[in-house]
Amino acid sequence: MQGDVVADPTGTGGFVTPATAVLVTAGRTAFPDSHWTCWSPRPGTDSDHPRGRACDVTFGNAIGQVPTTAQREEGWRLARWLRDHAHQLDVQYVIWQALIWNTDRDEDGWRPYNGGGIHDPTSPTGGHLDHVHVSLSR
Structure with a gap:
């Protein structure tokens, strides 16, 4: 990993980029019930x-557990907030509810997520149906 890292x-016991640490602080402040x-x-x-440039966020459900309607709504609130603040928080992309949004393809909006060749997009975790994923550019 390039550059400085922080706990x-x-x-987790690992290290993240300073931008990721800033995102976590801002996200926890804006969404105090998020994990x-x-x-x-x-x-x-x-x-x-x-690489310390990604986070997964839930709202009371465990990874692997499909969220309730209220938890899903909170996930959408977070996903939209991440998109709205992408520039200032160095957000590169967000995945939620089998959809992906990229900073460099903002005009395309939310598109179907195919698993990126790694994940099964039909499973709760692989399709990011149980957690919001956010990756940062640095």
């Missing part, structure tokens, strides 16, 4: 999590 504020997890090793995948 992951989500308690954030950022760094993880993810061996054998091309993921931003071990």
